[in-house]
Amino acid sequence: MTFLLVVWLLQSNAVALENEYVRVTRDAAPCASSSAPGCGDRVIVALGEVELRFGASRRKMTRGDIAVFKLGESYEPPIGGPFFEVAIKANHPPVESPMRSFRQKRTPYATMASGSLSSRRVWPRDTRRGTATANAL
Numbered sequence: 001m002t003f004l005l006v007v008w009l010l011q012s013n014a015v016a017l018e019n020e021y022v023r024v025t026r027d028a029a030p031c032a033s034s035s036a037p038g039c040g041d042r043v044i045v046a047l048g049e050v051e052l053r054f055g056a057s058r059r060k061m062t063r064g065d066i067a068v069f070k071l072g073e074s075y076e077p078p079i080g081g082p083f084f085e086v087a088i089k090a091n092h093p094p095v096e097s098p099m100r101s102f103r104q105k106r107t108p109y110a111t112m113a114s115g116s117l118s119s120r121r122v123w124p125r126d127t128r129r130g131t132a133t134a135n136a137l
Contacts, residue, residue: 014028022086022092024084025085028085029075032074032075040087040090041068041071041088042086042087043066043088044067044075044083045066045083045085046066047081048080048083050080050081053075054067054069061078
């Protein structure tokens, strides 16, 4: 019983970040098998010197190196140092686009000439002589 408790505590500390899109684990690779449920594409990020084995290949990785595995590809958990496994969830919700555009819109300022609204439009940061913004300065 205590063995199961220790295993559960070790697994719960391995998750560094989880949301509806990704699960990031530190020094654990629960999605290393291609048949792991709920796992899509995976990225291994080396935080130190690690060795990664996949198929008949071996790859030595240093801090900052990444390896990308598509859905259906298997690998062995890295050995020799710290790493992150970033697993993109297979059933994540669609990514939403921003609600508004971030491009700056040019809208004219209203100008006042002798107490009435002038028919001439003044654009933001307009420095032409004779405009309300140039006269106000």
